[in-house]
Amino acid sequence: METKIAVSKNVTESAESRNKMEIKNLSVFYRKFRALAEINIAVHPNRITAIIGPSGCGKSTLLRSFNRMNDLTPSAHMDGEIILDGENINASGVDVVDVRRRVGMVFQRPNPFPKSIYDNVAFGPRLYGIRRRNDLNEIVEKSLRQAALWEEVKDKLHQSGFSLSGGQQQRLCIARALAVEPEVILMDEPASALDPISTLRIEELMRDLVQDYTIIIVTHNMQQAARVSDYTAMMMIDDHRAGRMIEFNETNVIFTNPKDKRTEDYVTGRFG
């Protein structure tokens, strides 16, 4: 399988500011099985980058690499560099907990803690030592506002997080991630468990958030990737079942005139 990927020149040598994150020659192994092979990707600041590809191609494994969540799987190890603001965070001695604060994550199924709405959002800041009530109140309100949830919950902050609808719970999880002031937000199919209206709300929220944050999203919904992202990375498994990136470009190019036939086949639904 060819290792060269079709990348637009102006995507890597952009006049925009330096990349927020980069992945260089990343391979991820589960024991001896190579799940990801030689991934290279640049993530532009204040943009949404989508990762698409067929089931099992390693999209979520790649997403979890950005904040070293793969470390939590005992059999996993990673070779290669994961760069955040110019520094390799896949090196020994790196404060992984701080990495996961700076690079937050929202998961496919909403997973609020079994706590009140307030305490869900305040949980992270409290862990970081913020104790004063006023400070916490401010953080909770700001985070819930940013997650476009404040107006719906401001009068019931002490109700359980589970009392919310699915869409609201997901926005609560987003607020929880925002409360610790991340720089990058990773979203693993954030709307796939939600109804269409909630999905569109999450997408609108992403477009609002990207003004202040950098977002990387994994989605199997191509129309969502097309609607919401600025850049799209197309992944596929090779003959050895390792996930590889085969094309990376501006979203409008990927969906109107992709360069690689495999991308074309996938986005037009001919793949299979």
Add this chain to the structure above:
Amino acid sequence: MLRKTFETEIKQVKDDVLLLGSMVEESILNSVEALKKRDLKAAQKILEGDRAINKKRFEIESELMILIATQQPMAHDLRLLASNLEIISELERMGDYAKGIANINIRMGDEPLLKPLIDIPRMAEKGVDMLHRALTAFVNEDIESARKIPVEDDEVDALYNQVYHELMMYVIQDPRTIERANWLLWVAHNLERVADRVTNICERTVFIVTGDLTEITDTDNEFWHPHKHE
């Protein structure tokens, strides 16, 4: 095959576009033939035929809108469906040119033709031949053929120049012929525009395959035209 239904529907649309194309080709040739013979009944039929062309165009447009809404086309499929929308619009305008020629025929009433038609039928045959091949290239996504057709527009332009100069000579020699000369000049103008629009169809064919939307410019050997791609 994945998306078999979609593929079938795309093929149906292409067949419908070819059908629309043949309706337009027939209309153009018949309108000129009717003018040559001063057959006003045939001219009237062209006007009725134009209604059928318009109806067909809207039917295809509706098919395309449904496909776009329901199939979420991307990449090549998207370019193809978007180009179909453009092409049926071009064909409908060509149908209008044929209608225009039929209208001129009817308006002329009992007036004889200023001169026997020689170059005007040649323009029609050439334009229709170009159109036929352009549509064939379009459905087959044959960009090599599509790229070669626009340059033939020069022949049509040259014929137009000839017609123009000839008619001007008539008018200079006898100013009373100006109205009849004008009618024929409009007919030639309409046929010249048919050939111009064929170029647009060829450009769309290239776009479908390559994703590049650029003009396929013909040579400079062309009568000045104020609106190249109206």
